[in-house]
Amino acid sequence: MTKYTLRVDSNFSKYPVIQLSELAYLYGDGHAKCSLAKRICVMDSATLFSKSYSEARERFLDAANDCGFSIHSQVLDISGPAGEELAMDFAVGGPADAATALVIVSGTHGPEGYTGSACQLGFLTSPEFRELFANHRIVLVHAHNPYGFAWTRRTTEGNVDLNRNYVDFNQPLRGNPEYDALHDAFVPRAIDDPDAKRVLEDYREAHGPVAYMAAMLGGQRTHADGLFYGDTKPAWSQEVMVAGLRRWLKDQKTVLLIDIHTGLGPYGVPYLVHGYPENDPRFSVLNTQFGSAMRSTAVKEAFDEDLPVDPEGPIVLAMDWILPDKKTYAFVIEYGTYPPDEVLGAHQQDNWLHAYGDLQSEQGKAIKEELRRVMYPEFDDWKTMIWNEAEDALHKSAKVLSG
DSSP states (O other): OOOOOOOOOTTTTTOSOOOGGGOOOOSSOHHHHHHHHHHHHHHHHHTTOOSSHHHHHHHHHHHHHHTTOEEEEEEOSSOOTTSOOOEEEEEEESOTTOSEEEEEEOOTTGGGHHHHHHHHHHHHTOHHHHHHTTTSEEEEEEOSSHHHHHHTOSSOTTSOOGGGTOSOTTSOOOOOHHHHHHHHHHSOSSTTOHHHHHHHHHHHHHHOHHHHHHHHHTOBSSOTTSTTBOOSSOOHHHHHHHHHHHHHTTTOSEEEEEEEEESSSSTTOEEEEEOOOTTSHHHHHHHHHHGGGEEETTOGGGOBTTBOOOOSOOGGGTHHHHSTTSEEEEEEEEEOOSOHHHHHHHHHHHHHHHHHSOTTSHHHHHHHHHHHHHHOOOOHHHHHHHHHHHHHHHHHHHHHHHO
16 A cells, blocks of 8 residues: 655644645655645645635635735725624735736625635635745735625625726716616516516527626616616725725736636636737737636627626726726636526525515525525535636736736
8 A cells, every 4th residue: 555644834724725845745656646635635725715704804814914914904884794894905915116916806796705715815825826926016805895795795785786886987887778678677576576587588588698698797877776786986895996906006017906706607617807809918918828718808709608798897997097007907717606597596586685675584594595505606626626726827827927
């Protein structure tokens, strides 16, 4: 029988990731070593993920402090379900005068924050990535939408979808007449209204699934109680984010931002999305590093059920006006969970719950559990896939910044 002896850093109980460089193997061939390493990494990847907003925040802040990052927290004037403090936390590290910077954002859409927070924790507890990005400024933004993260809600305390809110409100804004026509069916007073279901089914049959998803997901600013509401003014989270990025990145020349999401695409598979047109040099830079995994919302002829629309107001499309004096790269990592009908159905039900339902009822609790389920698969195989792909994205992002 092959025998192995493992030597693990004494701080392993504190940090959930074992780096391969920290393992010493005695005996056994290379294939066996790789198999053992894979089993260890499966276990460790899963432990990056937390069970609640409070746990995720505590682990993030502890790890950032241990890395010597400075912490800057903006507290929301609303408490969490257990009365806990809710905040957007900026962890800032690396040389203040570095020419380049990496920004990782978690929790733009509430329950998707579990995944983003895990990736941030993985970054902080990885000696490999701390070394790889040692010469870059690092800004980790935890819980872009702290209310939604804590309360299991895609939108903010004002029902604002933050990735429809990053626009210049002094300029004319895009309308969404398709959503307007379907709003009453998307948000019926009775959750199982057969007439509302018939209206949506008829629209889908007449226009196809991509057009149906585009009508819903494209964003709208006319129904404050509706789905994917972008509002007509900046949300608290938008104002805090813009001020923080401008403050902590004032001396950098090039900034790369990653906004981490879940919910679109096949189980565990990442879709990387930016908004640059093909004639923008950044399109070719990202395409060179990431290949076919990277898509653009500006290439409309390639829209499908995984990328059905170019929404107005994502933060990744706003970086040029947020940091106008810098060269910026920005993209979303969208990790797949479950089929679109399950994901969008859960969002519709949650929106109905906040518009007309009772959050404390058994029905309300079941709706919240379903939303969490479709946005955050709590299975080790999914968690391992997410961290493996995050590692790959970080390595490629380092090449973009170094290029």
